[in-house]
Amino acid sequence: MIPVRCFTCGKVVSVAWEEFRQRRDAGEDPGKILDDLGLERYCCRRMLLTHKEIIEDIIPYQ
């Protein structure tokens, strides 16, 4: 799951994840999406840029 907040500054970045993922998968430029979502600091931007959702991979091993 996407971390609730940015590790560095504490901004709640998880609320932007769903939209970021959808728009990125649709081929939009990630930098532009982050600008639109109001994530201006690079600490918050890396939270979304470097996130890989693995919860679906873990679920079968419950």
Add this chain to the structure above:
Amino acid sequence: MEVTFSQLDDTVARFVLSEATHAFANTLRRAMISEVPTLAIENVRIYGNTSALFDEMLAHRLGLIPLKTDLSVHAPVDSCACGGEGCPGCTVIYTLSVEGPRTVYSGDLIPQDPEAVPVHDNIPVVKLVEGQKLVLEAQAVINKGKEHVKWQPTVACGYKNYPVITTSEECDGCGMCVEECPRGILAVDSGAVSVLDGRLADCSMCRLCEQACLSGGIGEEPGIRIAADETRFIFVVESDGSLPPSEIIKHALLYVKDKSHDLVGVLTEISGGIADEEGS
């Protein structure tokens, strides 16, 4: 001391603090970060969790959800009339009960006090698939950022000195500093460099302009000089939404005031009244 706001809304405050010292600016910053109380989930009782995340992980994620705080209603647990046992005056109970398949969001937390809702209702907590279920009760308490970051009302909260940019006679208007400036606040105007109107505060004091000027072979002294005004500070206070920035600033200032009074009191006590006379 003087404060001029350039922005003040529900999430961000930007202001300039003038005629102050570094010590005071830093005291205010630290008070805003670690001494203003907010609500955050502290205890979680898990009745059922068949999700892919461990109970501890869930409790941790719940703790980081910012909650709307009204400091006139809730008091810190240790100073509450109930004596730390937990009562509606110092704690808020939330219940959550979700069955998969769907994602659990912060909005699924049902507060006992309708005012103390999560700031965002779309923070994903955990994803559930068919057959998975999450049932829990969470207890939020008021505490301070010095105890744990989840009680910090601020996210980015800091200050910098007000920049002072001076240009000298040496400047021949070659424009090399203009190209170098990462903030784009410089311009060459009739043969000399100057700062664009209203952009001075954007200077990051990186001094790349000075270096660019020197590397142009101007000599020992660059045509542009960057200095810091040691008595003026540009503050940015960003709130996580639990309290508006104006409240955060107000409570931090009250805290500093109280502490100063305490200090005077202690000094008076140990000096036998001399400090009081001098302090007043």
